[in-house]
Amino acid sequence: MSRGPADVHAPAALQVLITGGSGFIGRHVVALLKAAGHHVRVADLDGFPDKSVDSVTGDLCDRHVREDAVTSDIDAVVHLAAATSVLGSIERPTHVHRTNVEMTAGLLELAREHDVSAFALASTNAVVGDIGQRTITEDLPLAPLTPYGGTKAAAEMLLYGYAGAFGLRTPVVRLTNVYGPGMAHKDSFVPRLMRAAACGGGVQIYGDGEQRRDLVHVGDAARAMVLAVLSWPTGPVIIGGSRSYTVNEIAQVARDTTGRAIAAERVAPKPGEMPAVVVDIARARSRGFQPSVSLVDGMRSAWADFAPSPDGHGSVDARD
Ligand SMILES: NC(=O)c1ccc[n+]([C@@H]2O[C@H](COP(=O)([O-])OP(=O)(O)OC[C@H]3O[C@@H](n4cnc5c(N)ncnc54)[C@H](O)[C@@H]3O)[C@@H](O)[C@H]2O)c1
Structure with a gap:
């Protein structure tokens, strides 16, 4: 072969x-x-x-x-x-x-x-x-x-x-930005959204949330x-995932996936934040790489680690 x-x-x-x-x-x-x-x-x-x-x-x-x-x-x-x-x-x-x-x-x-x-x-x-x-x-x-x-x-x-x-x-x-199962110990935007969904809390969004990100x-x-x-x-x-979403869109996908209202508090942008992350993955594709997971499916896979279990207990750390 x-x-x-x-x-x-x-x-x-x-x-x-x-x-x-x-x-x-x-x-x-x-x-x-x-x-x-x-x-x-x-x-x-x-x-x-x-x-x-x-x-x-x-x-x-x-x-x-x-x-x-x-x-x-x-x-x-x-x-x-x-x-x-x-x-x-x-x-x-x-x-x-x-x-x-x-x-x-x-x-x-x-x-x-x-x-x-x-x-x-x-x-x-x-x-x-x-x-x-x-x-x-x-x-x-x-x-x-x-x-x-x-x-x-x-x-x-x-x-x-x-x-x-x-x-x-x-x-x-x-x-x-990498996301998915096994990130319960991380502090990036997706796990913050997941924790907020699990606890009924909210997230901070830097600036107007219209900055674009690739996950x-x-x-x-x-x-x-x-x-x-x-x-x-x-x-x-x-x-990258080859498609960029605004931070506001990512938060909305998290609400849709988890079925939870995740409040958003707007705060001043942090130093060092890139105004946009829009990537061209042509070189990766030419070497046989193809992103295979949609944002909705990926968010669902990340949520599995955070969703409270049916018996009412809290989320588990998927690392252990
Ligand atoms: N997660 C992302 O979105 C992302 C994006 C771009 C690049 N990266 C890079 O990918 C790599 C892996 O990231 P991740 O998200 O899995 O992070 P992670 O924190 O989950 O994993 C990093 C691991 O490195 C270990 N480590 C750190 N310092 C060490 C040291 N001094 N000696 C031995 N082990 C040490 C930690 O214990 C941890 O298990 C990192 O180099 C990161 O910079 C990650």
Whole structure:
């Protein structure tokens, strides 16, 4: 059988390290890689729930933890571990630099020492900053608005340097807002909507709510990470749901999906907020990626983790 560009099955089973594998996207990446017959190792601050999965639990900013994670049997790395809060990066920029830049540099160096063949990074479209209402493509210059965006841009540059000097294949996946099952611990807009729906509360909407956002389902985001580490060449690829919605529209889809009235309180925009996220995913499509989940179906899948159970008990944390 011929293998198309979207095929996640490698000719031989690979040993893949997933940093941040206990997190929201990481758990989906682990499941996909395992289902495709690859061997996985997770390295994360938090333990992986399935104890049969090879795991290194600890802080990857610590060299000894990194050395336990990146060993000579590792063929490829999916690098997801990061400080992910944009607003948190404004409050604690040095912490974010240490985690997103220095930790990445340390992992890359070990990857080089152990002849790892591919190192895929989860990055963000926030690396391009304020481009008004224009569509984001991979060719735009990097001009991030926050330490989070800045550290992701810096990490991208480190990857390209290792590709140029040492031949490491370093695909970069620039994700839009990821949502779906397993995000009960997150603090982004969709889980805020879900929590508000579950508790009868409301959400804050920054500005007039007419800013446009692209949401990509976690299953699609994880598939993109797997395609990238297995086959995509060095360089950035934008991954999104391919359609942008206003924040007001997203809130309305959440009301329709959950059947709950979610109140909206308008507050002043936060620093570092991008005025619009409208992305062109043509490059991803040319490499076999296709978003497969509609916003309505995706919102329903996210709600399942938050909806109170029929016996009246509260929501569960889908991570456990
Ligand atoms: N979720 C999104 O909308 C989104 C969008 C763009 C990019 N990304 C990127 O995708 C990646 C995964 O994001 P996520 O949403 O799954 O986040 P998450 O917070 O659920 O997962 C991140 C994981 O990294 C681990 N981690 C953090 N610092 C660590 C350290 N020092 N040592 C070891 N482990 C550490 C955490 O314990 C966590 O399990 C991140 O790099 C993030 O920047 C996410």
